[in-house]
Amino acid sequence: MKVLVDGEIVARSVVKVDMEDRGYQFGDGVYEVINIYDGVPFTLDEHIERLYRSAKEIGMSILFESDHLKQDIRKLIKENNMKKGGLYLQVTRGxxxxxxxxxxxxxxxxxxxxxxxxxxxxxRSSGVTAITEQDLRWLRCDIKSLNLLYNIMIKQKSYEQGAFEAILIRDGLVTEGTSSNVFIIKDGTIYTHPATNLILNGITRQKLLEVFLENGWTCKEQPFTTKELMEADEVFVTSTTSEVVPVISIDGKSINNGIPGSLTRKIQQAFSNTVKKETSSAVL
Structure with missing residues (x-):
């Protein structure tokens, strides 16, 4: 495996982390995960823009210009002959x-x-189960930082209960999942939490808002309650690596009789079409 380290592409075997790296000691850094389709980094511009935003929010400067970094990422993909998969990118304060x-x-x-x-x-085809948990994270969830301890704790709890995700609740309102954004559908309208400091504004989330508009589907960015979550016609979660995943049961209660909903299916297909369109026209 080839790895990109401070502008150089090297073998993984030579990569070392200093014991006083602030990312290692404090989680003092930011990161992104980018999906690769047919050798193309999907929504690369959006991911890099968010990386630089997160860095700015914690007062950290990235030494490379964004265009330079994008070029390095494309080189890394070619060096590893990547056709599909993901790419993890992390910047620590040093x-x-x-x-x-x-x-x-x-x-x-x-x-x-x-x-x-x-x-x-x-x-994505059969759907997944989820549990609900309190959202006890810090109040800057909009920053994609390395500090994920609470997310890990709750994700592990959902895993041990055989669930795919834990949906987080703050003051009676649904925020997001431990590693996903949450959407519900009620009477044909899609709802998701607005992009405030209480959630990470997912890149898939952002792309889906465009997809909804293109297809004439009504989406309201407004908070919804735990009760509204449990009484929704359809529920789905989204992330870079998972794309669009139907949720068919929450805390043991079936959603849409335990099968993925028809609008969720249409959304999955529309997102897939968007990926194909944008990756096929991408210039490497």
Missing amino acids: VAPRTHQYQKDISSKLIAYPLPYKEMAET
Whole structure:
């Protein structure tokens, strides 16, 4: 495997992390996961734009210009002969003596590497189960930071209960999943939490808002309650790696009689069409 480290593509075997890297010690950094379709990084511009936004929000400078970074990512994909799968990209504040505060002259550290392809076709087809849990995360969920401990704790809890995802509830309102955005459908209208500091504005989420508009489907970005979640006609979750996944049961209660809903199916197909269209016309 070839890995991108601070602008250089090297073998994984030579990559080392300093024990005083602030990402290692504090989770002081940001990241992105990008899907690869037929060798093309889908929504690369959007992912890189969000990476730089997250870095800015935590007061961190990325040493590379965004266009340069995009070129390096495309080179990395070619070097690894990637046709499908994912790409993980992480930037930490850098290496410095361990104190909570930091000096402004620290140089950020960047690393990117391929993720194996994860087959999701059966999951997207049959639907998944979910549980609900309290959302006890910090209040800057809009920053895609390395600090994911609570997400991990709750994701593991859902895994141990045989569920695909845990849907998080804050003050009686649904925010998002541990690693996904949540949508419900009621009487033909799609609802999802607005892009505030309480959720990560997923790239798939953003792309779907465009898809809804193109297809004439009404979507309201407004909070909905746990009760509305449980009484929804259809529920689905979205993420870069999962795309659009129907939820057919929550906390043991069936949604749409335990089968993926018809509008969710249409949304899946419309998103797939968008991926094919945009990747086939992409210039590498």
